[in-house]
Every structure is written in structure tokens, then in C-alpha cells.
Amino acid sequence: MRMDTIGLFEWEEEHERLIRVITIPLLVLFLAGVYLFVYTTGGIKFVYSHTMYVPILLAGFFLGIKGGVAFGMMGGIVLGPFMPIEVTGHEYQDTINWVYRAGIFTLVGFLGGASADGFRAYIRHLKLLSANLETTNRDLQCLEEHYRLSFQNASDIIWTTDTELTILEISPSVKKMLGYAPEELVGSSLAKLVKSLHAESIGRAMNELKEVLRGKTISTSVYQLVAKDGSVKYGEFSSSPIKRNDQVTGIVSVLRDITDRKRGEEQLAETFMKVRKSLDATVAVMAATVEVRDPYTAGHQRRVGDLARTIAVKIAMPDDQIEGIFTAGKIHDLGKISIPAEILSKPGILTDTERMLIKTHPQSGYD
Numbered sequence: 001m002r003m004d005t006i007g008l009f010e011w012e013e014e015h016e017r018l019i020r021v022i023t024i025p026l027l028v029l030f031l032a033g034v035y036l037f038v039y040t041t042g043g044i045k046f047v048y049s050h051t052m053y054v055p056i057l058l059a060g061f062f063l064g065i066k067g068g069v070a071f072g073m074m075g076g077i078v079l080g081p082f083m084p085i086e087v088t089g090h091e092y093q094d095t096i097n098w099v100y101r102a103g104i105f106t107l108v109g110f111l112g113g114a115s116a117d118g119f120r121a122y123i124r125h126l127k128l129l130s131a132n133l134e135t136t137n138r139d140l141q142c143l144e145e146h147y148r149l150s151f152q153n154a155s156d157i158i159w160t161t162d163t164e165l166t167i168l169e170i171s172p173s174v175k176k177m178l179g180y181a182p183e184e185l186v187g188s189s190l191a192k193l194v195k196s197l198h199a200e201s202i203g204r205a206m207n208e209l210k211e212v213l214r215g216k217t218i219s220t221s222v223y224q225l226v227a228k229d230g231s232v233k234y235g236e237f238s239s240s241p242i243k244r245n246d247q248v249t250g251i252v253s254v255l256r257d258i259t260d261r262k263r264g265e266e267q268l269a270e271t272f273m274k275v276r277k278s279l280d281a282t283v284a285v286m287a288a289t290v291e292v293r294d295p296y297t298a299g300h301q302r303r304v305g306d307l308a309r310t311i312a313v314k315i316a317m318p319d320d321q322i323e324g325i326f327t328a329g330k331i332h333d334l335g336k337i338s339i340p341a342e343i344l345s346k347p348g349i350l351t352d353t354e355r356m357l358i359k360t361h362p363q364s365g366y367d
Helices: 003-016 016-040 049-077 096-155 173-178 199-213 261-295 302-316 319-329 334-338 352-359 361-366
Strands: 085-087 157-162 165-169 219-225 232-244 247-256
Touching: 016 049, 049 096, 157 173, 173 232, 199 219, 199 232, 199 247, 232 261, 261 319, 302 319, 334 361
Parallel strands: none
Antiparallel strands: 157 165, 157 247, 219 232, 232 247
């Protein structure tokens, strides 16, 4: 019934001009008909005069406030000075009586028109809301499709859980990284996935999940994992709470496979250690060479390096600078290699020329 009424108003809006052209003459005829009906039934004294409310209300319905008011006034005039109280007695109404009736008819026409206009405005508002709702639904469908495609094709493992840590949804990428099919995990406890972690990391992971349930976001945390086939993987984990009305209702988490990056870092660290050992061995050989040429100061370079490193540690210099200072201290007399051995090991007093030659060893070492 409600939809039929709405359809009627929509049809009326579409054919408003035609309705006015047809309705106004018909309502005028209706007024004339009521006049004749009331007159032939004996006059205004009898109950039939109330029939005038029908065209007035119809005018308000089809023509709105203006039409209702106009036909209310016309109805009041038609049943006013031109209509006797009783036809047979030729008794006519007092002016105050028919004016009062005309006012009532006008008020009824106004209220009828206002109701119809208000309902029309309501219908227009509903149509606007319906159009907006359809647009919103289409946008939501596009977003859902975009999310579904992103979720299905994401290289990272994405999953959601409720507050009981039951897995609600997990992306297919879990199969590639850990060897589990999504259907093996959906509906089960997150503990099944947590078991893939290295034993030492399980406690840390559970503590982080508890923090997320309290509303905290975990940005980045690296874990070592064991896949279904026993292979070792490395993952970068992040997690955020899902909130509704400021209440945590679940968790959304992302696990990124960084195995290749981690192994690259390990290989790089291993290569660095090899280079470092080679450098240390080279420095040791260079320091030993200086000491062989100048046995009188044997151990001096090492002691200088130890002292310089102790001072650097005391003033809280960065570790790489501390090691650099220690290395430089161990070979700070490297320039002595350019000095003839007979001068370095001469037991007597050095001549001025020999002393000047020895003083050039810092520059030689720098060069």
C-alpha cells in the first residue's frame, strides 16, 4: 500500500501540468455540483453541506496549499451568501456565519495542501536518499571487489582474527610461504599458525598480540618461522586492532616474507667478517714488520692502540670509530718501514741528519 502511494505521487510529479489542466475544471464542476446538491436537499441547514469538504481536500491533494486555500475560499462563498439556511423558508444566513464557515473551509484546504506538499517533499527526500544509497552501494561493491582482489593476490600473508584469536580469514599467500592451505587455518585458533614460529619467539608473539588486543599497533617485528615442510623462513610481522565504537573487536595482521633479504644480510655480515679478519691479519703483519725493523720499541704500537681505544670507550664514541682508532694506533709507526734499519737499531747517538730522517716517518706512514 505504501509503495502504491509513493508511486502515485511520483506519477503526479511527472504529469503535474496535465493534472492541473484536468483537475481544476473538474473541481470547479464538483463545487457547482455540491452547491446544487445542498440547494436541492433543502439548504445549508442540513448535513449535506459537509459534502463541500470533498472537493476542498481533493484540491489540496492535487494542487497543494495554494489550490486547497483557493477552493476552500470558493467553497465558503458558494455555500455562503448564495445559499439560504432553508430553501422553503427563503431564510438566508448571517454574514458572520458564512464567513466563519468559509474560514473553516479555507483552513481545511490549507491543512490538506500542506499535508500533500509535505508528503511530496518527503517522497523527493526518499528518492534522493535512495539515489545516494544506490551510489554508496555501488562504491562499496567496488571497494569490496578491490579489497578481494588485493587480498587474493597479495604476496604478504594477511589475516584477521576475533578477540578470541580465532582466524576468520587468511590470504592464499600463506600456501606459498608456509605451505598451509587457507582452509586448513580458517576457523582454527591462531595458535596453529603461531606454532610455525621458532620456539624462542612464541612467547614474544603472544605478548605482542595481547598488546594489540589492548588497542596498541605493532608496526614491525621480525620472526623466524618453520614452514610446513620444515624449511626455515623469516617474516616481518605487523598488526593493528580492529575497532568498532572504540572497542577492539578483532585484529588484522600482515606477515611479509623477508627470507631472501635476511639471508642476504647474513651473507653480507659473513663477508664483512671475512674482510675484517683479513684486515686484522694485514694490520698485524704490518705492525710485526715495524717491530722487526725497530725491536727497541717492540710492543709500543700495541700499547698505544690499547690506550687510544680505552680513551675512546671512556668518552662513548661509536663502536666503528673505536675500532678504527685501535687499528690506527697499532700501525701508527708504519712510516718507520721507509727508515733504514741500521739507523733504527743504531746503538749510539744519532747525527742531525739521521734524526731528521727519523722525523719523516709520520709523513711516510700517512703517504
